[in-house]
Amino acid sequence: MKSLRNNYFFKRITYCLLVFVISMSITFAVLHLMPGNYIQSLLPYLADINPEFSELFKAKFGLDRPIIEQYLMYLSNILQGNWGYSFQYGAPVLDVITEKLVWTLIIILPATILSVLAGIAIGAYSGWKNGSNTDICLLNTMVFVGAVPSYWWAIMAILVFSYSLGLFPLGGFVSLDALFSGINPIDVLHHALLPILVLTLSSIPGTYYFMRNSMLMTLGEGYILTARAKGVQERDILRHHALKNAMLPMITIVSLQCAHMITGSIFIETIFSWPGMGLLTFDALSARDLPLLEGIFLMDTLVVIAANFVADILYGVADPRVRVGSHG
Amino acid sequence: MAWQILASGWDLMDREIFFRAGLAIIGSAMLIAIFAPFLTAYAPDEFCGMPLSEPSSDHLLGTNDLGQDIFSRLIYGTRATLIIGFLGALIGVATGTLIGTVAGYYGGRTDEVISRFMDVMMTIPAFPLLLVLSVLLSPGIYVISLLMGLLGGSHSGRVIRSQVLSIAETNHILGSRALGLSDAYIMARHILPNIMPLITVKYVFSAQAFMLMGVGLGFLGIGDVSVIDWGQMINHAYSSGAFALGMWWWIGPPGLAVTVLSIGLAMIGFGLEERLNPRLSHRNVEATA
Numbered sequence: 090m091k092s093l094r095n096n097y098f099f100k101r102i103t104y105c106l107l108v109f110v111i112s113m114s115i116t117f118a119v120l121h122l123m124p125g126n127y128i129q130s131l132l133p134y135l136a137d138i139n140p141e142f143s144e145l146f147k148a149k150f151g152l153d154r155p156i157i158e159q160y161l162m163y164l165s166n167i168l169q170g171n172w173g174y175s176f177q178y179g180a181p182v183l184d185v186i187t188e189k190l191v192w193t194l195i196i197i198l199p200a201t202i203l204s205v206l207a208g209i210a211i212g213a214y215s216g217w218k219n220g221s222n223t224d225i226c227l228l229n230t231m232v233f234v235g236a237v238p239s240y241w242w243a244i245m246a247i248l249v250f251s252y253s254l255g256l257f258p259l260g261g262f263v264s265l266d267a268l269f270s271g272i273n274p275i276d277v278l279h280h281a282l283l284p285i286l287v288l289t290l291s292s293i294p295g296t297y298y299f300m301r302n303s304m305l306m307t308l309g310e311g312y313i314l315t316a317r318a319k320g321v322q323e324r325d326i327l328r329h330h331a332l333k334n335a336m337l338p339m340i341t342i343v344s345l346q347c348a349h350m351i352t353g354s355i356f357i358e359t360i361f362s363w364p365g366m367g368l369l370t371f372d373a374l375s376a377r378d379l380p381l382l383e384g385i386f387l388m389d390t391l392v393v394i395a396a397n398f399v400a401d402i403l404y405g406v407a408d409p410r411v412r413v414g415s416h417g
Numbered sequence: 418m419a420w421q422i423l424a425s426g427w428d429l430m431d432r433e434i435f436f437r438a439g440l441a442i443i444g445s446a447m448l449i450a451i452f453a454p455f456l457t458a459y460a461p462d463e464f465c466g467m468p469l470s471e472p473s474s475d476h477l478l479g480t481n482d483l484g485q486d487i488f489s490r491l492i493y494g495t496r497a498t499l500i501i502g503f504l505g506a507l508i509g510v511a512t513g514t515l516i517g518t519v520a521g522y523y524g525g526r527t528d529e530v531i532s533r534f535m536d537v538m539m540t541i542p543a544f545p546l547l548l549v550l551s552v553l554l555s556p557g558i559y560v561i562s563l564l565m566g567l568l569g570g571s572h573s574g575r576v577i578r579s580q581v582l583s584i585a586e587t588n589h590i591l592g593s594r595a596l597g598l599s600d601a602y603i604m605a606r607h608i609l610p611n612i613m614p615l616i617t618v619k620y621v622f623s624a625q626a627f628m629l630m631g632v633g634l635g636f637l638g639i640g641d642v643s644v645i646d647w648g649q650m651i652n653h654a655y656s657s658g659a660f661a662l663g664m665w666w667w668i669g670p671p672g673l674a675v676t677v678l679s680i681g682l683a684m685i686g687f688g689l690e691e692r693l694n695p696r697l698s699h700r701n702v703e704a705t706a
Binding site for chain 2: 104107108111112115116119122229232233235236237238240241244247248252259345348351352355356359360370371374375377379382383385386389390393394397
């Protein structure tokens with residue numbers, strides 16, 4: 090039993106590593122496919138005037154070695170936290186990203202938690218009341234909410250709540266007062282509230298569909314019929330039989346939602362000028378800063394891998410059948 | 418209660434009407450895209466009026482900061498948006514069908530390898546990767562569609578695989594195998610027709626997702642600059658201060674247009690899905706519960 094469980098964890102960790110190595114291989118390939126060579130794009134005039142310097146540079150950075158050796162060097166560099174230099178900031182990519190990562194988490198974490206809770210609650214209710222007016226009403230609303238792109242929700246939210254009603258700031262993360270009085274957490278919250286709400290709103294439908302479908306599938310199971318036949322109270326069927334089983338697959342869905350969140354935050358942060366990874370992505374895109382973009386991509390991969398890994402462990406805890414079985 | 422009247426109204430209208438409304442929206446968008454030159458008075462790139470003029474009979478939606486007619490640009494922009502959505506979905510679903518069918522039909526080791534590959538592809542965040550590749554290649558809309566399709570193919574591949582897996586076990590497939598028909602023939606003539614409804618639903622939802630993604634790329638300023646697309650229109654209006662000037666007719670229409678198309682595709686998709694899987698339909702609730 091114990092060795093089987095270890096084997097399962099071992100498999101998951103190997104899988105996570107594999108995903109990361111593939112992501113790193115992609116970024117390595119992209120760097121090498123980049124038009125022109127590195128020195129040419131970094132110091133264009135110097136390379137033309139002084140070819141010897143160019144050679145020296147290549148030798149210094151190992152660009153003259155065989156490609157396999159460069160690849161291995163690249164992998165070990167990444168694993169040691171050396172993710173290259175941003176063209177635009179002239180600073181190590183990893184430093185630039187970790188500084189912004191915190192700001193992104195400030196809006197992504199609450200948005201994930203809120204949207205998952207709301208999606209599960211509304212989805213479960215809708216599935217349980219399947220066929221009722223409320224269910225149809227909720228389903229149609231969710232189809233509508235989900236079909237509107239997140240950037241459009243963001244623009245509308247600014248237009249209504251910030252521009253017309255003046256309830257929230259137009260963007261940014263602190264007021265100008267911060268220059269004199271330092272960063273005030275309540276002020277930051279005031280700025281973060283609208284982005285969080287928009288990100289939550291645009292992420293609810295995904296969780297909602299899955300929860301509603303999962304609920305419908307569970308309600309069709311034999312044990313629900315048995316419980317009804319036994320005369321169990323409807324409320325107890327919902328709480329003890331339906332809800333628990335319907336929520337199991339949601340753990341995996343939530344980790345999939347994570348990638349969706351990252352994508353969503355690129356748009357939301359850009360529109361709200363929120364200084365996180367999303368806005369950094371937008372800046373890197375405008376400046377065509379490839380090393381920085383690759384770093385962002387690697388960091389996004391890491392976040393998704395971490396979410397998957399946590400989901401796997403939670404799933405194992407929640408459902409004993411998975412723990413020893415051969416998991417796909 | 419307004420809520421209940423609204424809900425019963427929806428019930429009366431039935432999902433079928435939503436499905437038809439979706440078809441009507443997408444159908445008219447296609448007609449608009451094809452007949453764009455006949456619907457507009459100005460070429461989309463023509464500097465035809467005073468910059469930043471308000472909507473008038475000459476310029477239905479006013480002009481942008483360069484004096485281009487916003488209505489013309491909106492109409493012509495339908496083309497790129499539809500092409501990215503439908504072409505991307507075609508490539509994505511074709512890729513997914515191919516690998517999903519092969520994995521599900523052969524099973525065993527082939528299935529194992531392909532499934533692991535799809536797992537890896539689904540873990541890697543597709544949109545950031547798409548951004549990296551777009552900056553590297555600065556692709557046109559056809560290459561963008563291709564990239565999106567290839568990166569997103571695993572999502573449909575996984576669903577199609579599990580469907581094929583169960584079909585491959587049915588008697589008529591086993592019978593065809595016993596008759597000695599070739600694998601390619603069985604997959605094309607006996608399995609494909611069976612998964613066609615599923616593929617259609619996947620296609621519609623992929624088209625919706627890729628269309629939003631394509632407009633999103635334009636919005637982030639890395640679309641194909643040689644075409645007019647709604648994302649670039651929003652981006653341009655947004656960064657030129659349409660907000661601060663209160664010019665809703667500049668920033669509003671392209672966003673509204675993509676929202677309407679997206680809702681249209683969603684209505685078609687959900688309508689199809691309900692026909693395909695009666696268990697999801699609210700009508701059969703008593704039968705399943």
